[in-house]
Amino acid sequence: MEAFLSSLVSIAFHGVAYGMILYVISVGLSVTMGLMRFVNLAHGVFAMAGGYILTAGLSRFGLSFPVALTLAFFLVAAGSIVLERLLYARLYSADELEQVLFTIGLIFIAVAVAQIVFGTLQQPVVLPDYIKGQFPLFGRDFPAYRVFLIAFSTAMIAALWFGVERTRWGAMVRAAVDNRAMAQSIGINTRRLFTLTFALGSGLAGLGGALGAEIIAIQPTYPFEHLVYFLIVVSIGGLGSLRGPFIAALLIGVTDTACKYWVPQFGAFFIYVATIGLLLWRPAGLFGRRV
């Protein structure tokens, strides 16, 4: 019994850490899909980029951990602005198939570039000493890095939710998600709003990819391998919503960890089946408004 409870706690802990990372990465996708109605399958590319920036920054350039993390956020955000202005913006009015094909093309390019520059192997994450090791919590030892992950992600998420609820930017986003034509007619500069929100969402993805580099390995096939999970978080959570994907991400994080621990021979089978079931029951997601 003792062992069972212990493993439950362990699963919950690791599951929550994984879920938080999933959320930080996917929340940008939810907002931009809800805001710009653009099917961006290439979102995982930003997470991967953040991961590469962190690992390369730590091991090749000897940067400190906080610096590398900050760079991951800002460089990815900046890069995404360039991509958005040059490419994405032209396709906002294109039909769904074209958006899907375009973003798949981006994934191919990113995967190839990653492979050429960094090789096919997983990137090692050289964590600083002060974050390694064990951290005592409630009388148990937990991996310190995971504790840091959870704490840091919580802070980021709180900042994000505060930003969307309280700032003018957040109000504009919520208005435009709700009714874009209306928002435009009351003078909201949707073009700039899109770019800014896209940058924020992509930056967060980069940050999530960097933070989660230990949990979700950084390798060239990253955007393909984890695309399904990011999309599951968004479609179950509901497009354009903030809270929905959070619940969805935690659910997936914990369920995936539990399955890998207790029934590893089934792999992600249950998650996919559960996703199918949930989407059939609630096509707009748990908290979504439109399909």
Add this chain to the structure above:
Amino acid sequence: MQAVGYGADPRIRWTEWLPWLAAIAVFFLLPEYLPLGARILVFILFALSLDLVLGYAGVITLGHSAFFGLGAYVAGILSAKFGITDPLLLLAAAALAAGVLGIATGAVILRTHGLTQLMLTLAIAAVCFEIANRATPITGGADGLHGIRIDPIFGAFRFDLFGRTAYVYCLIMLFCGWWLVRRIIYSPFGAALTGIRENEVRMHAIGVPVYRRLVIAYTVSAMLAGVAGALLTQTNQFVGLNVLGFEPSGELLVMLILGGVGRLYGAVVGPLVYLIAQDQLARQFPEYWYLGIGLILVLVVMFARGGILGIIDGLIARFRRPA
């Protein structure tokens, strides 16, 4: 403008026989390329199946590999584990299995739209991949399934090492598939599919049972994809995980967009160009291959939405314009 519908002449134009003549010529003139040729033929059939549901009916699916892979594995498992080795029987079994999966999943996902629908196609394909990956005793897991034996066709044509039998076999099966798809496209059903893609709202308002038509199209498409998968297994006498998952679906989409979506011969040109290019270029520089494919995809979407056939159409129109 669409070439289907009530004003479209369904008779086969002489130019449509050219690809078949070319394929027969390849058999005699390029014997060392027959294995690649068989692979191209299989993917043309696979692309035709996807074009039916994506190009004509407008259903965006990223999970068509589920039917392809199911057909491939059914053929492989029946042969390796159950000793059923007659090739045509295996094709029939694959078509049946894929058809059942097609109607079961189609009935469910065709009630949804947008991201949800896309997600469901991905999830179903992911489930199939996981099952194949984990059910190692049956499917061979990550190593794939060996020990697949295929009887000579009609007892007379043995699958030889040079791929000659396989090539002719695939060519004949492709011909049947092409003929079937062509008939469907020129039929009233095909016109209805195009109407659904063009303006679903209008179709409802003229009394068309849209959902039912889509499910039928989806099931037929699934069966064809299943046959294509089984053909691949029989040709290679092996089936592995690479017939499932996102990669074959994604690659097929690229092939189709390259050739031209929503056109019968886009599904011929696309795989042909893609697989030949892949054979020649990808071996030396696999990373650059994906880079090139990605760039082409982005460029096609932004500047040449009709694919290769679209570009050709544009050139022809320019030459036909009076001086």
Add this chain to the structure above:
Amino acid sequence: MTPVLETRGLCKSFGALTVAENIDFRLEAGARHALIGPNGAGKTTFVNMLTGRLAPSAGRVLLGGEDITRLGQAARVKRGIGRTFQINTLFRNMSVLDNVALGVAERHGTGGRLWQPAMVHERVRKEAHDLLVMLGLEDDAGRRAGDLPYGKQRLVEIAIALGLKPRVLLLDEPAAGVPSIESERILGALDALPGDIAILIIDHDMDLVFRFAQRISVLVQGEVLVEGTPAEIAGNRRVHEVYLGEQRHA
């Protein structure tokens, strides 16, 4: 006599917003009826409830005495309801002939045939062609629908609905967006519509309405304000208030 189309107590609310309130409406066979009302009165919502595109919150829709409230769009079309849309809803990339033929084929029951080429279905083609002749579109039969001038597209819209051989035809602003040079064409087509079809026109254009309608219903904020002959409506003070009063308040 049983009206061809009837609604009893039809209501529609979206949460707290009531868009249709207790609408009792009757359309007789061969009628030429118009539905008018200020913007946002709920006219298109009403039409969507008649065709089955929108389900009512309460009330019933009856076609020829049969309760069709639970039926979907396709089933209602089969029973004889046809409509045109306020904004052209055509198959832009298909030929004009195909646009009409699709509906005709569906009515004949051959729309789902997989085997025979579409071109072989002579009856469908002929009927579609005849409809185009009736509306003066026969020269455009092979043209891409999206290439036609807007006024002609509006005619195609009507042709598609006629191809369904409806008992009831709902025309949602048939001349909307059409430049005045072309609108005479459309008005002529409306005049020439078969006398046995019951027609309901939803429109703002008073000239069209008074020229065409034998009876007029006025819809205001989801409720039927008044119904009567054109003369009665023209002389009705409340109608004037609704239309002119709004301008005074603006």
